[in-house]
Amino acid sequence: MKNLFTFRLPRQWTRLPMIYESDQIVAEISSWTNTTRIWLNDEIIDQKKGWRFDTVDKEKVSKVHEFRLPGGEHLSLTVGYSLSDGMLFCSAKADGTVFYEKSFSETEPDEPSTLANILLTLIPAGIAGGVMGFFVTQFILGAF
Numbered sequence: 001m002k003n004l005f006t007f008r009l010p011r012q013w014t015r016l017p018m019i020y021e022s023d024q025i026v027a028e029i030s031s032w033t034n035t036t037r038i039w040l041n042d043e044i045i046d047q048k049k050g051w052r053f054d055t056v057d058k059e060k061v062s063k064v065h066e067f068r069l070p071g072g073e074h075l076s077l078t079v080g081y082s083l084s085d086g087m088l089f090c091s092a093k094a095d096g097t098v099f100y101e102k103s104f105s106e107t108e109p110d111e112p113s114t115l116a117n118i119l120l121t122l123i124p125a126g127i128a129g130g131v132m133g134f135f136v137t138q139f140i141l142g143a144f
Helices: 115-141
Strands: 013-020 023-030 036-040 043-048 060-068 074-082 087-094 097-104
Touching: 013 087, 013 097, 023 074, 023 087, 036 060, 043 060
Parallel strands: none
Antiparallel strands: 013 023, 023 036, 036 043, 060 074, 074 087, 087 097
């Protein structure tokens, strides 16, 4: 039976939207730069960059964002990765009560790469490699 629910991670940002009372909160995790940022009502209120994560246990690492909502509630939002299975997870607590939890991983692509996609990748890479090889060879061996 085919899985009807599929989720693919986007190229750069994975967004986890949630609503608490009347506030819109979006947690974003960057796949490329390992940055996490938190949006509250369409404004970035917290951003953490870099490779430093807090270790949850032997298999999970996370970043914790803590801030106050406009209504005065203290919110603690945890986003992270599970190293054993490549899953992303997010948990949000407001005044100690969990109101949002989600974890997921990227599914396998349904279709294999086509020949056209492979050629569109390999041809420019081959040309760039040939040009760089020519100049590196000239630099190492001297002018011909």
